[in-house]
Amino acid sequence: MRKYFKNAKTLGLFWDSSVQYNVVFKGVDAGDPAVQAGAVAVLGALADGGTAHSMGPSDWWLADFVAWAPTQPGLAPYVTPEGFVDGASSATAKRAFADGVGDFLATSPFGRYETAVALREDGSVRASKASLYHFNMAGTLRKIAAMTAAYDTCADSDLGIKHAVPYSETYIFVTQFMVIVRETVGNMICSFAAVALISWPVLQSARCVAVILVCVAAIDVDLLGLLWVWGLDLNSITMISLVMAIGLVVDYLAHILHYFHEHSKNNPDDPRSSMAAALDEVGGAVLLGVSTTFVGVLPLAFASSFIYRVFFKLFLGIISLGMVHGFVVVPCMVILFPPRHGTRASSPRACGSTVGDSGSAL
Numbered sequence: 001m002r003k004y005f006k007n008a009k010t011l012g013l014f015w016d017s018s019v020q021y022n023v024v025f026k027g028v029d030a031g032d033p034a035v036q037a038g039a040v041a042v043l044g045a046l047a048d049g050g051t052a053h054s055m056g057p058s059d060w061w062l063a064d065f066v067a068w069a070p071t072q073p074g075l076a077p078y079v080t081p082e083g084f085v086d087g088a089s090s091a092t093a094k095r096a097f098a099d100g101v102g103d104f105l106a107t108s109p110f111g112r113y114e115t116a117v118a119l120r121e122d123g124s125v126r127a128s129k130a131s132l133y134h135f136n137m138a139g140t141l142r143k144i145a146a147m148t149a150a151y152d153t154c155a156d157s158d159l160g161i162k163h164a165v166p167y168s169e170t171y172i173f174v175t176q177f178m179v180i181v182r183e184t185v186g187n188m189i190c191s192f193a194a195v196a197l198i199s200w201p202v203l204q205s206a207r208c209v210a211v212i213l214v215c216v217a218a219i220d221v222d223l224l225g226l227l228w229v230w231g232l233d234l235n236s237i238t239m240i241s242l243v244m245a246i247g248l249v250v251d252y253l254a255h256i257l258h259y260f261h262e263h264s265k266n267n268p269d270d271p272r273s274s275m276a277a278a279l280d281e282v283g284g285a286v287l288l289g290v291s292t293t294f295v296g297v298l299p300l301a302f303a304s305s306f307i308y309r310v311f312f313k314l315f316l317g318i319i320s321l322g323m324v325h326g327f328v329v330v331p332c333m334v335i336l337f338p339p340r341h342g343t344r345a346s347s348p349r350a351c352g353s354t355v356g357d358s359g360s361a362l
Contacts, residue, residue, distance in 0.1 A: 019137050019146075020058075021168035022129040023154065028163045030125035031087020031097040033080050036062060038158045043130055045153045046166075060130040061113035065104050075100040098123030134168075140177045140233055147174045176236055184239045188220065191246040199254060205339040208257045212250060214333070215325045219249050219318070226317045237307055241314035249322035252290065255282050256326055260334055271338035275331045283327070290323045 023042060028035045039062065069075040069085045074096050078086040087097020102123050104110050118127045134146040150166040157164055192213060199209045220242055224234075232238055259278035260271075267274050293315070300312035 019134045019168060019170045020131055021134060021150065021166055021170070022131055023150075024127060024129045024165045024167055025159070026127040026163060026165065028159065029088050030062070030128060031085070031094060033082065033084040033086055033088070035159070036066070036084040037082065039130070039164070042154060042157045042159060042164050043132070045157065046132055046150060058131050058133060059112075059116070061104075061110070061116050061128060062130070064110060064113070065101070068104060068107075068110070069100060072100060072103070074103075094124065098125075101125060134170075137170075143170070143174045144178055147171050173235075177233075180234055180236070180239060184234065184242060187239070187243050188246070191243055192216070195246060195250055199250070202254065203258060203261055205257075205261055207337060207339040208261055208334070211257060211330060211333050211337075212253050215253055215329055216246050216249055218329070219245060219321045219325060222321050223314065223317050226314070230313055232310060232313075237310050238314065241311065241318070245314075245318045245322075248293070248318050249325065252286050252322045252326040253330055255286050256330055257334070258282075260331075261339060264338060268338070271335045274338075275335060279327070279331070286326060287323070290319055294319050 023046065025035075025039055028038075030036070043060065066079075066083055066085055070079050075085060078093050078096055080086055085097060085100070086093050087100075088094060098119075101117065101119070105114050105117060116129050116131075117125060120126045134143075134150075137143050137146060147166075147168075147170075151161065154164040154166055155161040195216065196209055196213060199212055200206075203209055203212075223242055223245060227234065227238055256278060259282045260275050263277045263281075264271055264274035297312055297315040297319075300308045300315070303309055303312070
């Protein structure tokens with residue numbers, strides 16, 4: 001028994017790794033034997049192992065209908081040698097097929113197919129569906145491969161993708177996985193560009209802006225590593241957190257760099273003392289901002305929702321990494337590569353009056 005359950009789990013036969021999907025047949029005459037043969041071919045291609053991680057059909061009205069039709073006097077004359085039911089060759093055949101489908105759906109145990117067949121007012125079949133299963137769907141790549149294979153198989157069939165459409169609610173999320181990397185990279189590039197454009201007028205130092213961009217990029221790389229450590233995928237939730245991290249950590253870094261830059265104007269030859277003065281002046285406010293942000297997101301750690309717990313984990317990583325980079329990495333970088341100044345001097349106390357405002361804003 002233990003071996004059975006172990007093998008079943010490996011094959012993905014449990015609900016946590018198998019996903020039901022449907023193939024919807026629409027815009028075709030279901031009474032045409034050629035269409036019926038095309039539908040059989042599509043489902044066979046999806047289920048015979050040629051399509052990754054797919055099996056079935058588990059439930060299909062037409063398979064039971066063509067097996068039931070020879071037992072019905074009104075349908076038996078229209079059963080073809082291939083085993084299909086001719087409901088398209090003549091007006092009489094169309095009427096017999098429509099009446100037969102109605103009687104079929106009204107007969108026990110075939111009433112369960114009422115939700116799988118959509119009828120027109122005249123009783124003809126407007127659309128229908130067959131249910132199949134994707135199995136062993138653990139992991140993003142397998143989900144994408146299964147959905148893509150289902151679409152490709154239907155597109156390459158005689159019916160085409162317009163008339164044989166695979167669909168599952170899970171596909172909504174799988175489609176997200178297909179574009180998430182491109183969307184994440186695009187959003188992060190735009191965010192980095194915005195950070196550079198906004199930081200330059202404030203810091204007026206190319207090196208300080210470069211330090212911010214390098215540190216923000218390093219923090220996002222660290223967060224990607226944390227995703228792997230926590231067993232999380234790159235999805236819409238984690239992507240939002242990665243993009244949000246840019247805005248949050250810039251606040252920590254920019255305050256320290258701004259005050260360092262102002263102090264170093266009067267003492268350009270001693271970046272170490274300038275950084276010490278900057279941290280002494282604004283470090284407490286930055287640390288207060290880190291602490292209040294942590295307190296604000298702490299309740300999410302006890303939430304029952306998976307989404308909120310993921311947000312807490314990533315916010316914890318953002319806050320921790322932002323503090324480490326702001327108080328350790330940034331000072332080391334600007335001491336090793338201090339910004340250059342022109343002849344214009346500015347008093348470091350020019351911004352000293354705003355320390356309270358900056359601290360309260362944090």
